[in-house]
Amino acid sequence: MTLAASRFNVAAETFDGHHMLLFNTFTGALQVCGEDGEAAIRATVAGRRAPESWMVEGGFVVEDGFDERAALRRRYAIKETQTSGLSLTIATSTDCNLACVYCFQDHPKRRLDEADIKGIVAFVAARLRPDEPLQVTWYGGEPLLNMAAIRRLNGAFAKIAGRYRQAIITNGVLLKAAQVEYFAEQGNVDYVQITLDGPKDAHDQRRPMARGASSFELIVDHVARAAAKLPITLRMNVDRRNAAQIDALVDLLDRRGVLRNVSLYLGHVRAFTELCGDTQSHVLSKEEFADLEIHLMWTLWKRGIRNLASLPRPRFGSNCIADNPKGAVIAPRGVLFDCWNEAASPPSAANGDLSSGKSRQTQYDPFAFRDCADCAIQPLCLAGCSWEARKAGAGDCTTLRYNLQDRLRVHHLDRVLNEAMSPRTDEVGRVPPDATPC
């Protein structure tokens, strides 16, 4: 059999500089090579050496003539036939109590009402078999402005769906003790995402209350309390105006005892809609933002918060809720949208309603972009955000294009370090076979 090198191999030098990591973005396989792994693959496909099992099993070499891009297309297409359950983003309120300078919404004062709630329950009941999973993300505006709707819908979903999970995107202002208790009692919250854009001054310049007051202390207090009972993902939205504040926020969170109880990550501020004002002039390039991601990862690593560099996962099926046939964004007035960016759009712009479902199948082909055709990252991103890709007429590269190698490097370092510090590591530095099963 004649072999060829996979088009989806990515190489990185290990942290020690003496080994090579090979990662295949199509299979998700990672291999440490004591020698130049790419040279070994070249020798194999040239017939100068026999293929090693890791090359074949990890997909680093494929049968000559095997069309990997066609295989990737087939894997994407299973979204039409093999998805199950429902993935819903529900905007309980398009109104918001903050006035963020880069916001892509104009916050019309619409909230889910009684008719909307009944419509959502009927929508889910008609489309979800009892054994299928239901995942709901509470969104807005600010979703906690309409806790009554969340409580009503949670009660109904618990009866309809045998496997129900929820997540919350909130600014944290209303995440008071009672709300924390309520969500903790639900026992099915995957994460609560709250945003802090830096220390007090930087945050308050960017995320003030709607009437201009400071929101910082309130949010930090709420995060500290909520983190004891709920998984908190803390997001720092970053552009040129606050990129230099990352270390200061890390310091502050550590001093306040919050850093080690939350998962901190960066959001890339972008001008998603025309409502973003002058945001575009402050937007960081993808490469700049990729640098900051690694900077934060390494900053946290040095503080002992390790194992952040998990391996990226090859995409199977749909890329996001917008191209998921079993996904929808539901907004007040009982309307459906495809993308989170549309949640506060006028009902007249909706793609369907609760009574009849989506009115059109959105046409989007993540393989249509020329620049993506030769990109080794493609199985991980599938052209990235479809909203942005449509606007630009080109793939919307994720930061993996720029920092995958560093992620692999830190991942390998963590695994070596974990193993070196593991009591399971035996005399020769290996994990005994009977310690492997989990």
Add this chain to the structure above:
Amino acid sequence: MAKTRIPADELKCVYETLVEMAPKLESLLAHPLMSSPGGGDDEGGPGYEICPGTQVCGGAFAPCDTRSAECPTQHQPSSCNPEVCHPAQTCSGGHACPNHSCAPTFACAPGFAHGRAAESAGESQGRHPIWRAISEKLDGRSLQ
């Protein structure tokens, strides 16, 4: 090969400390640690999954969990990788790793959740002489 965005002198410091503190380092470094096809972690947001809410444990093996019976990614709930799965992590979006005392249960948020779990579980690692040495040397560098 892409340049590293991590300060090279800090990586070198970590490596040199490991050379001093972990006598079997060469063996650990050369360990092939191949992650099986389909492994990895997802950086997508909610709804970005064909298996809603599912995540992998530590980035190595289990691509989905029992909440998605029709998951096409060859569900392997029992194969979480103890080398990278710290006790407080949950395997795949909520269910606790059966051989670990996984408390608190902690589902992986998009892309970035493992650090918290590793840290909260890793107090004993924080006191480990290897980590202490690395930490002290990196701190020493930053004070210079």
